[in-house]
Amino acid sequence: MKKHNFSAGPSILPEFTIKNTAEAVLNFAGTGLSVMEVSHRDKEFIAVMDQATALFKELLDIPSGYQVVFLGGGASIHFCMIPYNLLNKKAAYLNTGTWASKAIKEAKFFGDVVEVASSKDENYCYIPKNFEVPADADYLHITTNNTIFGTEIRKDLDVNIPLVADMSSDIFSRPVDVSKYGIIYGGAQKNLAPSGVGFAVIKEELLGKVDRPIPTMLNYKTHIDNGSMFNTPPVLPVFSALQTLLWLKEQGGLGEMEKRNIRKATMLYNEIERNKLFKSTVKHEEDRSIMNVCFVMNEEYKDLETEFREFSASRGMVGIKGHRSVGGFRASIYNAMPEESVKALIDVMQEFEKKH
């Protein structure tokens, strides 16, 4: 039976990425060696890193003055590196979920943190709006897509201080106006590559302004100056990331991705609204994520939760159990998720409705 992979992360990747990675594990770039056993300083791998960096810039249409780095440590290392490199006295954070809270926790090691708004009071089921950003903060940090709660900021905000965004789970899902951001960062394992690598897009002029000394590995400048090769990079995940970037370009780029993602998400949200058994957990329609679709059973049908999970699993649906802090279900429909799989899930929801 065909499996439909709705896992939140690590998650579905394009078949193109998986096949090419499998091939390179056996024979990398005609070297007769595995990509896992060649030097990262060999010309074949340097070409991979250079091409991945260049394509990253091309697809996101990154203006000059910005640098792209690939680092180990996932998204979480940046929770610490961002304040280490940017926070002099005070930083502003928008608290929209678990990952935002973790970023806030790290920033507090380095200075004052102003929480400009929080949706914690309602279990993060909405994105706070109309908050005030302190003009004297060094930056405002946001999480554009809240992977666990299924809310998303799909507009590039206008703020008067540098904007820093965790885009772990919606990078490459839509075109982004990079010029509105100081740093964009994330882990790769939601929309780009296997886990083990993270990325950061950094506006260079923001660096070098804090007074504290920064340990070499945690200094963005180290990695910019060494082209993500200061130490041994996560070679295999970077190779896979390049495959996904090539695939994205071939599909028509981020405009096309956004179109597909909106179409898939709209189909699924429409079914959640129509189906008597289910409801969305996100309070306002405009906050609904097009990457992670969270839903629960309607009150009267609460008892059917386990049965639906088992029923959908028997039909090949994988990874739709909701995060423990929300419950219910979460269908992650990242870039690589074909529309056909979303339709298969909708069929299962309709079949289950008929049974009850």
Ligand SMILES: *Cc1c(COP(=O)(O)O)cnc(C)c1O
């Ligand atoms: C998964 C996730 C993280 C954590 O990523 P790691 O690579 O495990 O550190 C951070 N932020 C968001 C939005 C995520 O979805």
